[in-house]
Every structure is written in structure tokens, then in C-alpha cells.
Amino acid sequence: MARSLFDKLWDAHVVVPESEDSPAILFIDLHLIHEVTSPQAFAVLEERGLPVRRPDLTQATLDHSTPTLPPGPDGRLPYATQDAEKQVHQLEANCAKHGIDLLGLDDPRRGIVHVVGPELGLTQPGKTIVCGDSHTSTHGAFGALAFGIGTTEVGHVLATQCILQRKPKSMRITFEGELSPGVGAKDMALAMIAQIGADGGQGYAVEFAGPAVEALSMEARMTLCNMAIEAGARVGMVAPDETTFAYLEGRERAPQGEAWDAAVARWRELPSDPDAQFDSEVTVDAAAIRSMITFGVSPDAAAPVAGSAPRPANDSEREAAEYMRFAADRPFAEAKVDRVFIGSCTNSRMADLREAAEVMRGRKVADGVIALVVPGSEAIRQQAEAEGLHTVFTEAGAEWRMPGCSMCIAMNGDQGAPGELVVSTSNRNFVGRQGKGVRTVLAGPATAAASAIAGHIADPSQYLGTEARDAA
Amino acid sequence: MQPEPFIRLEARTLVVRQSNIDTDQIIPARFLTTTTREGLGKSAFYDWRYTEDDQPKNASPFPVAGAGDRQVLVAGANFGCGSSREHAPWALLDYGFRAVISSDIADIFKSNALKNGLLPVEVDQRTHAALLERPGIAIVIDLESCTLETEDDIRAQFTVEPFARRCLLDGVDPLGHIVAHEEAIAAYEAAAA
Numbered sequence A: 001m002a003r004s005l006f007d008k009l010w011d012a013h014v015v016v017p018e019s020e021d022s023p024a025i026l027f028i029d030l031h032l033i034h035e036v037t038s039p040q041a042f043a044v045l046e047e048r049g050l051p052v053r054r055p056d057l058t059q060a061t062l063d064h065s066t067p068t069l070p071p072g073p074d075g076r077l078p079y080a081t082q083d084a085e086k087q088v089h090q091l092e093a094n095c096a097k098h099g100i101d102l103l104g105l106d107d108p109r110r111g112i113v114h115v116v117g118p119e120l121g122l123t124q125p126g127k128t129i130v131c132g133d134s135h136t137s138t139h140g141a142f143g144a145l146a147f148g149i150g151t152t153e154v155g156h157v158l159a160t161q162c163i164l165q166r167k168p169k170s171m172r173i174t175f176e177g178e179l180s181p182g183v184g185a186k187d188m189a190l191a192m193i194a195q196i197g198a199d200g201g202q203g204y205a206v207e208f209a210g211p212a213v214e215a216l217s218m219e220a221r222m223t224l225c226n227m228a229i230e231a232g233a234r235v236g237m238v239a240p241d242e243t244t245f246a247y248l249e250g251r252e253r254a255p256q257g258e259a260w261d262a263a264v265a266r267w268r269e270l271p272s273d274p275d276a277q278f279d280s281e282v283t284v285d286a287a288a289i290r291s292m293i294t295f296g297v298s299p300d301a302a303a304p305v306a307g308s309a310p311r312p313a314n315d316s317e318r319e320a321a322e323y324m325r326f327a328a329d330r331p332f333a334e335a336k337v338d339r340v341f342i343g344s345c346t347n348s349r350m351a352d353l354r355e356a357a358e359v360m361r362g363r364k365v366a367d368g369v370i371a372l373v374v375p376g377s378e379a380i381r382q383q384a385e386a387e388g389l390h391t392v393f394t395e396a397g398a399e400w401r402m403p404g405c406s407m408c409i410a411m412n413g414d415q416g417a418p419g420e421l422v423v424s425t426s427n428r429n430f431v432g433r434q435g436k437g438v439r440t441v442l443a444g445p446a447t448a449a450a451s452a453i454a455g456h457i458a459d460p461s462q463y464l465g466t467e468a469r470d471a472a
Numbered sequence B: 001m002q003p004e005p006f007i008r009l010e011a012r013t014l015v016v017r018q019s020n021i022d023t024d025q026i027i028p029a030r031f032l033t034t035t036t037r038e039g040l041g042k043s044a045f046y047d048w049r050y051t052e053d054d055q056p057k058n059a060s061p062f063p064v065a066g067a068g069d070r071q072v073l074v075a076g077a078n079f080g081c082g083s084s085r086e087h088a089p090w091a092l093l094d095y096g097f098r099a100v101i102s103s104d105i106a107d108i109f110k111s112n113a114l115k116n117g118l119l120p121v122e123v124d125q126r127t128h129a130a131l132l133e134r135p136g137i138a139i140v141i142d143l144e145s146c147t148l149e150t151e152d153d154i155r156a157q158f159t160v161e162p163f164a165r166r167c168l169l170d171g172v173d174p175l176g177h178i179v180a181h182e183e184a185i186a187a188y189e190a191a192a193a
Helices: A005-011 A039-048 A082-098 A113-120 A134-142 A151-160 A185-196 A218-231 A242-248 A257-267 A315-324 A350-360 A378-386 A389-396 A445-454 A466-471 B087-095 B107-114 B125-132 B162-170 B174-179 B182-192
Strands: A014-016 A024-027 A030-033 A058-061 A101-103 A128-131 A145-148 A162-165 A169-176 A204-209 A235-237 A280-285 A292-294 A302-304 A339-342 A370-373 A421-424 A439-442 B008-016 B072-075 B099-102 B119-122 B138-142 B147-150 B155-157
Touching (some): A024 B182, A039 A151, A082 A101, A145 A235, A185 A302, A315 A439, A421 A445, B107 B162
Parallel strands (some): A030 A128, A058 A101, A169 A204, B099 B119
Antiparallel strands (some): A014 A024, B147 B155
């Protein structure tokens, strides 16, 4: 029978098949852990006297609670709270005790969990990957079956390297046609979520397909898969191809030599068979997608940045419009921006930083706007500095920080003030997500950078390309 | 840690009509620096209950003291969307809720809730609309028969994933269930190596 990429990944990891009474027991090839969602899971192991079954398949990093500012004169990192610092030390202690490799604070490979997995080559086609973090869907960009889990399940995986799962339904979202110039993966994601809704993917494992997806770089595919959860889908994936293999070849933890050739041969078998069946099929017109922003408090409230705020259709939308202070039918460009955040597991990779730098080069962040650029990992920070991007940002008046989740989840002290409008390349525009009372507008890196320069929400097209700059 | 068994609940409802209530509403991220799971009830729906200077809000649907007898939260569609933080069900339980009813509940939240004895109940649109209109109504939720019934005769069936249901009714331990398949796990590992 013809099988989809998802079917193949699922079948290959079934330890005990699903029955009416019980979910399947699935084997997990890679367990990523971080400081926020793991301490209570380690505590369960302690209580029950269980060891970590496969420390060799577990990788830890520090990202959520960590400061993005360097150590102060006393040599101490400026943690937001003592609890945050304690949480970091707790993970260090848990990893030391159980023999788990931790990308610690001084490790040149440390970074956001969904950035470093791929960077190290740990994320590979065909793997099952879980993490106590909903944006684990990011790793699906490599043709892996990757999804976020809760802390109880983190404990299950630490103890057994397995997880109990019912097989979700399958959905294929096909992006037909070609993207317009200046339109990126974040715009695709927001347009897709606006089309199917914040719960449109609930209960599904999604495969993104079509010519516009095949044309994307790995970084862009990660952005798209990262946002699958914002449509309610725990799993978002893209079939592995030459782009995938080229990204992985030679990375530290990727197979080497003969093992590499054998792995690529296996990975070539993974894409969905031509006549594979999906429980649901959705088509998105890629050519019609424009640079997008969100205007509400749910990621599906998205529209072209060049447009106007729509009229609210129900109570929830009215409340959202009131919170966001977007007047119906007024152009988004009228909205003054207080803060801009470029970073997060959605948009903190080299391609994202280059895109933002292209807009900011030779320009200044508008008066009164605070702009934060936070690379996704130490490796990205160093690469960006080698390319001089940090100078582009700091000369424009933006802050260049140490890697971490930063203002995406705003639990390390990086946050907006009540009432501020923040244009953010992160993934969630929920009420208060970036600080109490903060109004979050989600966008891609170019749109965020353009808004920082303009001082109001701005369409990036006028800032991209040298001709436009010479004219400006 | 095994959750309290859940068999039958008699309580009243607390209604919040908003759809897409995300886990950042249920417990804001700044409270996630904890390393334990206890005592999170004080942070449940914190920004709905307290002002920016931490004063209780008069108009909040959530009593400062806790859920009291209103142990059933009825919420708009797509409840629990967003992050995978299990702190969300921990906070709701500690605040005093034992069940959440909506027309649809986000996957990861649902899975986390079931593992902690907070029953996620997904009902049809008509039942959902009726429950949203009747805040504070007395309700009986029976997991054995998978039915709910209110004092004014709203009745509905719901489904719960059979294994999770067994865990809640009979105290089956999911980790113990996986561990019991040690032989199969070892065989899988040997074949994969």
C-alpha cells in the first residue's frame, strides 16, 4: 500500500502496535531537553529510582531562562530571578548525574533547542524527535517525525526512550506556484494559518509539499514547520531532498563517510509515495501570498502588511481588536511601533539575520524604537559577527544579544512594557506573551526590520533591493 | 506521581466564553521558572485575576480564592492552544478545577491534562453553546459512562481516549505500562543498533 512520509516514519518506530485499548509504544531516536520542562520529569525518575535509559540519545541545552546580556562586572550573568538561575543549575546537575550531554553556558554550540539540533546534525531525516516544547515541529523540516510533549512524557522518554501515542490523522498542505520576491517562509506560515485557522491542524500530522516548499532553503523550511503548531498541528514536516542532504553533510553529529552514503540512500526512500493518501488535503496559492503580519491575539489573525485591519466579526475578535488597538479599515502602517524583536526558534538563523540586515544596512532604527536582535545559537552569533552583521545592527541602533529564546517567551527578563506595540519575528501573539499588556504583531525578519526603521508597521518591499535604497 | 482517580464529578461550572484561550493565559511564562509542580494555583489565569500591580481585579471571572465548588471550567473553542507546558493543567488543578469543557481542546494540553487527572471534555457545538449560556449551573460528569448532565437537563456524551480513561478510572500507571514492555523495547533497540 502506498505510504506517506508520515506513515513510513510512524511504522519504523512502532515498538508495540496500537490497539483499541492502548496507544502504540513508539521509540524515540532523539530526546531534546531544556531547563524549563525537564526538572519535574527528573524528579519523577528520582521518586521511582529509575535511571535515564538512553543518555546517548538525549541532548540538553539551556535557552529559555538564560539571560541574553553578558555577565556583569562581578562576572555573574544577569538572571531575571533567582528561580531562573536555580532552574539552569538544576539542569546542569541533572545532566551531570545522568550522563547527559549538555550544551552549557560556556559551550560554543549552545543555543535554542530547535536551532542547535539541526545545526549539530543531530536532527536527521527518518528520526523520531521529541522535546518538552511545542515548537519541536521545527525538526520536521528534515523529514523527521518531531513533536512537542508534556513534562510527564519527558519523564516517560527519559526512563524508557519510548512514548505512548495514538497515530494522528494526516494532512497535506500543498503550496502551489512560486513565491513573489521578498515573500518568505514566515509569510507562508501566517497565510496558511489564516487560511485553515489556529485549530485547523488539530489532530493532524501535517506534511508541507508543493513547488514553493521544495524551493525553500532548510532554514525557511524550519520556519514553516515551526509554525505548524500555531495551526494546532503537533507535527509539520517536509520530505527530505538534496537541499536537506546538502545542509546536513559534514555536520558534527551527522553520519560520516560510508555511513553518510548509506544514510542518504535510506533517506531517499522516505518521501511520500506518489499515490499516498491523506485524511485531509489543503492547497495554498503561494503566488498570492504577500508579506504578512498578525493583527489579533491568535496567530490566525493574519493579513498582508500592506493592507488594513479588518472589521471584527464576533466578540472574541472585537476584544482582540480592542487589546491590539487596531481600528477597522485603517492601514496597518498607521500603527506606531515601540519595540522590535528579531529572534526565536522561528526566525533567528543566518538567513533571517541576513534578511533583517539587508533592510537595516546603512539605516537607523527610528527614534523611540527599541530593537533587539537575538541570534538563535552561539554558532550563529559567531557566523553573523564574522560577516559583520552585528555591526550593521548596532550601527543602526539595534541591540545585539547573546543567544536564547529571549522575548519570544519573555521569561528571562527580555520583555516589552505594558501597552507597547512589539513587531516580533517569534511565533505567538497571545495576550501578555511578551510581557504584561504587550501588543504583539508577528512578522518575518524583513518586515520586523522595516518596522524598526520606519517607526511604524512597514511593508519591507520599499526597503529591499539597492535601487529602492538609492531612491530613498 | 499518580493523579487522583476521576470517576464522577458533581460540581458547578465557571464559564469563560473566549475562544483560543492559550496556555500563556492559563499560566504566564514568567511563572515557569519553578522546578516543582506544586503550588501553581496562585499563578493560574494570573493576568486575568490581577492587575499590572498585582492587585485583585474586580471584574475577573476567576475568584481570587480559587474555583470553590465551580470545579468545571467551560471555555470557548480551541482551549489550551499554544505551548506544551504541563504547568497549565498543574495550575488549573491546584486552583481547584477538575474538568474543562470546550468544543475542541488543543492536542498537547489535552494529553497533559489527562495525565494529571484534569478531565478534558469535548462536546458538540450545541451542548457547548448551551453550557456557555449557563454559568454556575450544577453539572455531573461521569467518566464511567462518558456522559455529562446539568440540573436543567442538558445531556451529552463525550469520548475520552480509552487508555487515558482506564488510567483515570482504575489508576493504571502509564509509565508502568511502557516499562512492562521492556522486552519489546530491548528487542527494538537491538534491531536498530
